[in-house]
Amino acid sequence: MGTAIKNPLLAELVVEPQGLGGQYWNDLWSYRELLYFLTWRDLLVRYKQTVLGVFWALIRPLLTMIVFTFLFGRIARLPSEGAVPYAVMVYVAMVPMQFITTAVSDAGNSLVQNPSLVSKIYFPRVIVPASSVITAAADACVSFVALLAMMGWYHVWPDGRIFVAPAFVALAVLISTGLGLWLAALNVAYRDFRHIVPFVVQLAMYISPVGFSSSLVPHAWRFAYSLNPAVGVIDGFRWALLRGAAPLYWPGLAASAAVAIILWLSGIAYFRRMETTFADVI
Secondary structure (H helix, E strand, C coil): CEEEEEECCCCEEEEEECCCCHHHHHHHHHCHHHHHHHHHHHHHHHCCCCCCHHHHHHHHHHHHHHHHHHHHHHHCCCCCCCCCCHHHHHHHHHHHHHHHHHHHHHHHHHCCCCHHHHHHCCCCCCHHHHHHHHHHHHHHHHHHHHHHHHHHHCCCCCCHHHHHHHHHHHHHHHHHHHHHHHHHHHHHHCCCHHHHHHHHHHHHHHHCCCCCCHHHCCHHHHHHHCCCHHHHHHHHHHHHHCCCCCCCCHHHHHHHHHHHHHHHHHHHHHHHHHHHHHHHHC
16 A cells, blocks of 8 residues: 655655555555456446447457458468368457457557546556456457357367467467556657557557468468467467367467567566656656
């Protein structure tokens, strides 16, 4: 919890956290109700005064899937993985990729969109981008239900590997949280990132293996390509959910996981280091 310390020179009340390290994470647990509130608020604001409401969480990846299937499957005539219909292969990739791009974009803008909350009271600021990641996860759950319906329509049934899927969900959360924390902190200091992030997110959608199988990447470039951490998540989802999908490229998966962990740890460290300046700069 925060303590009130009176500054004798300025004769004003300064609110700051009780110590560092473990106490900060204890504060995070103490303010968990604020996390629930911000997440619920974000969900309500996202679909407020919309006709279709939460169905937008389904429509956006569905439309993107149609475009990618037309471009890569019909025009470029790229092969699918095994006997899996091309639309299913694309939509399986769209679910985690849409989660990552939405979470990173929303978390990156979360602090600058809440200046009065950040500057007036003490609480662990990491709660703000974390609520954006959770909100994006709620959208991803809606998309996942639609994916199961699509797999049933095409008679594509998963096998026992589906129980490994939570590991790739965790990997997607690490990527989203790490990048979101980096961008949230950078966005406070450099507002240029408000314009850079949408471009980078859109670019990431096309350079990641969403509309095609990463097995098409030449073997000599496969490991370097896997340094994009989204590659490991997408390949893992396809392998876990689609029977007959391409085998996992384990060196690439290890590279993606290592990059995701580095992003997460460095994102937390950088965010914590810059957190004391947010109230002054924002």
